Amino acid sequence: MGLAEQLTVVLHQTRSPENLGAVARVMANFGFSRLILSDPVTYSFRGAERLAVKGETVLDRMAVARDLPEALTDCVYAIGTTSRTQLKGRTYLTPEEAVGRLAQESARGRVALVLGGEQRGLSDEELAHCAEVLVIPTSDVQPSMNLAQAAGVLLYLCGREGATNPVPPALEPGARIGTLNALSQRMREAMLTAQFLNPQAPEHVLHELELTLSRARLTQREAELWLTAFKHLERAVKRGAPTP
Amino acid sequence: MGLAEQLTVVLHQTRSPENLGAVARVMANFGFSRLILSDPVTYSFRGAERLAVKGETVLDRMAVARDLPEALTDCVYAIGTTSRTQLKGRTYLTPEEAVGRLAQESARGRVALVLGGEQRGLSDEELAHCAEVLVIPTSDVQPSMNLAQAAGVLLYLCGREGATNPVPPALEPGARIGTLNALSQRMREAMLTAQFLNPQAPEHVLHELELTLSRARLTQREAELWLTAFKHLERAVKRGAPTP
Structure with missing residues (x-):
């Protein structure tokens, strides 16, 4: 089992149906299918289908969790995404390092890539539920990326990792x-x-x-x-x- | 002058103000500012500002060209993006190779990254105006990426190229x-x-x-x-x- 089978995308407190649809489409673009909404801001996601061109299967299988710990419950490893480079007592990974870690940990079980809501991203407390934190380096002019585009960049790298690196040998299932x-x-x-x-x-x-x-x-x-x-x-x- | 100064993003026959706004924002995210609309399908781009969070400078400076040759006129090198991997008599570059080429050619002058319209992408004839062609590898389930997300992936790679590789020494200006x-x-x-x-x-x-x-x-x-x-x-x- 490699990253393609083990990766779970967790969208925490998502607000926009357009973003949800665009994330579902880009998951389909790169061959990922497991999506969990954690504590969504709205449940009226009808607009999502319109943007989820051929990502409907992703939306059909999507699960909803009450909060982040519930969303992560059956994963063995989670990485949170943030645009804040000043994190209390934490270091952060580059996207490439993060994707390498996700691939490595996927030998032990399901792994999660967590993206925060459109307005605030992930708080320190929410990031504390993740084993590691990644930052996509951006310009000082506009450090904050659109949710669906951040997902696009990271899932592109995850897809490439799966295509170019051999699947690591399966390890004994990791602690969920x-x-x-x-x-x-x-x-x-x-x-x-x-x-x-x-x-x-x-x-x-x-x-x-x-x-x-x-x-x-x-x-x-x-x-x-x-x-x-x-x-x-x-x-x-x-x-x-x-x-x- | 490196890629940050020399890169021109050319959107050919763009239809959606949302995509335009999202591209402007992701350009700002990665420190790029030169945007040209080539033969746009609509000129009513008022919706773009809403999505161009802090990408307004990009929109303010944006130029409009009648067709692709006009858009490319002052560039020395152009790469076209397509999702079609069956191209008549052409080979295509991976995103990483393409970005490497853009960086290399940027020593000679302005270089263009061309993205096609939402509905058909770039035709063979339009791609013929580009020195090279790149394909973002995607899954067979959904090979076609959303325009703004494709731009996101490619501009992320361009931004990283600028950050990690030294700017090549300037060469004599290339033929426009x-x-x-x-x-x-x-x-x-x-x-x-x-x-x-x-x-x-x-x-x-x-x-x-x-x-x-x-x-x-x-x-x-x-x-x-x-x-x-x-x-x-x-x-x-x-x-x-x-x-x-």
């Missing part, structure tokens, strides 16, 4: 983001109850722990093992906790 | 396409009158001669020398021709 999020939830509960995390600000330390697991590139089996472990830990610490 | 077209016209007249070309089908042989001059990559000075030579030849053979 949904499973990792469930694990985080259990870790937080258990560690709060165990009074390890500061209930006023648990995020920072929790996030550091999550990052170490992310660096380990867990397989799905390993992630499930951790999840089960923390389910047991949570139950056990709750049993021992003083009744509130 | 307008001068070469004037030369062709004089060659045809002189050679018809001299009964060298078949008046029923002069094109084939004439085109072969033109190609040899094109291979020679004439400087503007050399092209003007040829032009003057053929003006004299034409006058001389017409003087000697039997009165019709």
